[in-house]
Amino acid sequence: MGTEQPLLDELAGVFARMSGLLLSGETAGSVLRLVTTLAQETIPGSAGSGLSILDPAGKRTTTAATGDLVERADRIQYENGAGPCLTAWADRTTVRVDDLNQDRRWPDWSRRAYALGLRASLSAPLVAGDSALGAMKVYASRTGAYGSREESLLRMFATQAAVLVANVKSFEDARRVSSRLQASLRGRDLVNVAKGIVMARDHVDEHTAFLHLANTARQRRKELLETAEDLAKATRRPRR
Incomplete structure (x- = not known):
C-alpha cells in the first residue's frame, strides 16, 4: 500500500x-x-x-x-x-x-x-x-x-x-445516429406532404399518390425525396 x-x-x-x-x-x-x-x-x-x-x-x-x-x-x-x-x-x-x-x-x-x-x-x-x-x-x-x-x-x-x-x-x-434519424424523419415528412398534395390535386388514394411520386422521380431521374421536395416547394404560396 x-x-x-x-x-x-x-x-x-x-x-x-x-x-x-x-x-x-x-x-x-x-x-x-x-x-x-x-x-x-x-x-x-x-x-x-x-x-x-x-x-x-x-x-x-x-x-x-x-x-x-x-x-x-x-x-x-x-x-x-x-x-x-x-x-x-x-x-x-x-x-x-x-x-x-x-x-x-x-x-x-x-x-x-x-x-x-x-x-x-x-x-x-x-x-x-x-x-x-x-x-x-x-x-x-x-x-x-x-x-x-x-x-x-x-x-x-x-x-x-x-x-x-x-x-x-x-x-x-x-450523434451520427441522431443525424441519420433527423434526416430520415425529415424525408418521411416531405414524402407525406407531397403525397397529400397529389391526393388533393388528383383526388386519388394514398397508395396511388405514392406511385405517382415514384413514377415522376423515375422519369426525371431524381431521388424520391428530391421529387417530393420539389413538389412541396412548387405548391407553396408566395408570401405577400
Missing part, C-alpha cells in the same frame, strides 16, 4: 482535471489532447505520448499525439503491422522496451525508431468492457526510462483514458 498510495494520490488530481474538462463541455479533440498531455506529464522521463485507435474507416491511426516524434514512431508500426504499441493493443497487455538498440522483438521498428532519437517505450491497452479500443504509449529519449512504477502508472492512466475514449466514441456514434 505504501508504494501504491502515492500513485493513487497523484492520479486523483490528474483524473479530476479530466473530469473538469468533460463537465465543462469541451470537444472530443480537447479531451483526447488532455489525455496525452497528462500522460506525458505524469509519467517521468517521457518525451512524448499518444493514443492509437481506429479511425472511422477502420484504419489504425494516432490521435492527439503530443508531438511529431510520436506520430512518426507510430507510423512505422502501422506500416510494418508490428511494434510495441500494436502488441499491447492486440494482446491487451503492458509492453515495455528498455533499450531499442538491444530489443529484438520488432527489429525494423526498433532500428527506425532508434534513428528518430527514441531509446525506450511503454505501451498499455485501452480496454473498456470487452472491447480493446486501442493503446496509449509514451516514448523516452533515454534507455531504462521506465520501470514497474511507470508500468503501474500507465496501466492506471490507460484505464481512465479508455473510459474517455469509449465515451467519445459513444457520443460520436449517438
